[in-house]
Amino acid sequence: EAQVTQNPRYLITVTGKKLTVTCSQNMNHEYMSWYRQDPGLGLRQIYYSMNVEVTDKGDVPEGYKVSRKEKRNFPLILESPSPNQTSLYFCASSLWRTGNLYNEQFFGPGTRLTVL
Amino acid sequence: DQQVKQNSPSLSVQEGRISILNCDYTNSMFDYFLWYKKYPAEGPTFLISISSIKDKNEDGRFTVFLNKSAKHLSLHIVPSQPGDSAVYFCAARNAGNMLTFGGGTRLMVKP
Numbered sequence: 001e002a003q004v005t006q007n008p009r010y011l012i013t014v015t016g017k018k019l020t021v022t023c024s025q026n027m028n029h030e031y032m033s034w035y036r037q038d039p040g041l042g043l044r045q046i047y048y049s050m051n052v053e054v055t056d057k058g059d060v061p062e063g064y065k066v067s068r069k070e071k072r073n074f075p076l077i078l079e080s081p082s083p084n085q086t087s088l089y090f091c092a093s094s095l096w097r098t099g100n101l102y103n104e105q106f107f108g109p110g111t112r113l114t115v116l
Numbered sequence: 117d118q119q120v121k122q123n124s125p126s127l128s129v130q131e132g133r134i135s136i137l138n139c140d141y142t143n144s145m146f147d148y149f150l151w152y153k154k155y156p157a158e159g160p161t162f163l164i165s166i167s168s169i170k171d172k173n174e175d176g177r178f179t180v181f182l183n184k185s186a187k188h189l190s191l192h193i194v195p196s197q198p199g200d201s202a203v204y205f206c207a208a209r210n211a212g213n214m215l216t217f218g219g220g221t222r223l224m225v226k227p
Contacts, residue, residue, distance in 0.1 A: 004159070031213050033214075035217075040125070040219045041118075041219055042120075042122075042205055042217035042218050042219040042220050043160070043205065043207075043215075043217040044217070045214065045215070045216075048214065058214075059216075090159055090160070092159075094213055095213075096213060097213045102148045102150065102165045102167075102209065102213075103213055104162045105162070105213070105215065106162075107152075107159030107160045107161070108159050109157070109158055109159050110157070110158070110159055
């Protein structure tokens, strides 16, 4: 089954304790991205990757890191989490842009993070 | 400043009637507009898209209309069903495959 998986689904942690949220896709997609969802703000892009070893900042990258060592995995790293990073996080993947077509982004089920 | 806005946080509609969800944008460089649907405890799923060179796209009960001069798009669901109750996100694509999302509209379809 084609899917994007994230782990963990729920996480409660304390300020300053490093954490990693994993993301994996089995569709051989070049493009992967992380979003956070906050009430009234929709989904805002944190980081994205166009292919292995190619990453770039989205709209809200402060406090986050990513890596793309393999095509299927795109972990999100919070080196020193703070309460304002409490949010619902989504990983997504898609084919990279092919001409003028829209390549659907497939989303994972989400990770709800609470930083105390 | 939000480039994509959904001004109605919620909408309630009777089953069988039409649901109209609205979205406004400011960036004229967007080349594709999408609607995603989200159920609780799940990730968003793609619903329908429209290219900036078109003004209408239809897929079954779902139709998206684009008015470029007004920088406005809308999603029509006819007839609405209780299973359509979800949060709907409008999104727009700019460079590459990057999406900018609106804040979402919670649709409730009452039986």
